[in-house]
Amino acid sequence: MSLPIRLISTDFDGTFYAEFENPPVPMDLQILIGRLQQQGARWVINTGRDLSSLMETLGRAHLSIHPDYLVVVEREIYVHEGSRYAPHQAWNSECTRMHRELFARVEPDLPELFEWVNGRFKASVYSDPYSPFCLIAENNDDADAIEEFLTRYCGRIPNLALVRNDVYARFSHDAYSKGTALGEIARQRGDSGDQVLAAGDHLNDLGMLSRNYWRWRVAPSNAIEPVKTAVRNQGGYVSNEPHGAGVARGIERVLKSTETSTDGLNSKA
Numbered sequence: 001m002s003l004p005i006r007l008i009s010t011d012f013d014g015t016f017y018a019e020f021e022n023p024p025v026p027m028d029l030q031i032l033i034g035r036l037q038q039q040g041a042r043w044v045i046n047t048g049r050d051l052s053s054l055m056e057t058l059g060r061a062h063l064s065i066h067p068d069y070l071v072v073v074e075r076e077i078y079v080h081e082g083s084r085y086a087p088h089q090a091w092n093s094e095c096t097r098m099h100r101e102l103f104a105r106v107e108p109d110l111p112e113l114f115e116w117v118n119g120r121f122k123a124s125v126y127s128d129p130y131s132p133f134c135l136i137a138e139n140n141d142d143a144d145a146i147e148e149f150l151t152r153y154c155g156r157i158p159n160l161a162l163v164r165n166d167v168y169a170r171f172s173h174d175a176y177s178k179g180t181a182l183g184e185i186a187r188q189r190g191d192s193g194d195q196v197l198a199a200g201d202h203l204n205d206l207g208m209l210s211r212n213y214w215r216w217r218v219a220p221s222n223a224i225e226p227v228k229t230a231v232r233n234q235g236g237y238v239s240n241e242p243h244g245a246g247v248a249r250g251i252e253r254v255l256k257s258t259e260t261s262t263d264g265l266n267s268k269a
């Protein structure tokens with residue numbers, strides 16, 4: 001029997017991993033993903049974290065499973081090869097080049113952008129290797145107001161997008177997102193959108209939760225309302241359990257609905 005899910009993409013923080021839970025990733029989710037991997041499915045962690053931050057946290061989590069792919073900073077792809085994660089050179093190089101060109105156009109406007117935020121809000125604004133403008137707002141209301149201003153600015157620069165996650169935001173090229181990176185992995189593997197499941201909890205997950213890309217969408221109970229609404233409106237599943245438990249319920253539901261019963265996939269081990 002062919003697997004209904006061949007590619008699973010989970011956001012990390014708040015979706016797969018809950019920092020303040022013990023364990024941060026429920027064992028039944030690890031067992032479920034591990035069994036699907038044994039049967040040929042592949043698992044992607046699709047996150048806004050950078051590679052070193054993700055690897056450090058994964059190391060401390062002592063998981064029983066390892067992701068087959070990583071999408072980090074919502075744009076770069078790494079592939080599990082032996083004991084390391086190797087960059088998808090063609091994708092990452094082009095991604096870096098396009099961001100460099102785009103951000104050169106933003107550079108002259110940076111002082112004005114920083115000044116606008118600093119003059120109105122208690123927020124942290126800075127540049128890092130991934131974006132000339134990064135924001136940590138004091139709260140979500142401030143982040144909403146700053147996002148509105150920055151979205152207007154993005155409208156003046158072709159291909160410039162603002163990626164928001166809670167009180168965090170940064171600039172990005174609109175050709176690169178969690179959704180387009182997942183699309184590249186699926187393309188490379190030859191998986192059709194019908195075989196892809198995506199799970200996420202926040203604004204930066206909306207792209208990869210779009211119906212245009214995949215058949216299966218899951219949000220845990222802690223997802224923000226716009227994500228729950230988007231998932232429900234596209235026929236996806238919003239769990240009444242949080243974080244990884246919610247993802248596990250979503251995967252189980254898909255497997256049940258497609259009547260896959262091999263190796264007790266639908267039962268808790």
Ligand SMILES: [Mg+2]
Nearest residue numbers: 011013014202
């Ligand atoms: Mg998240």
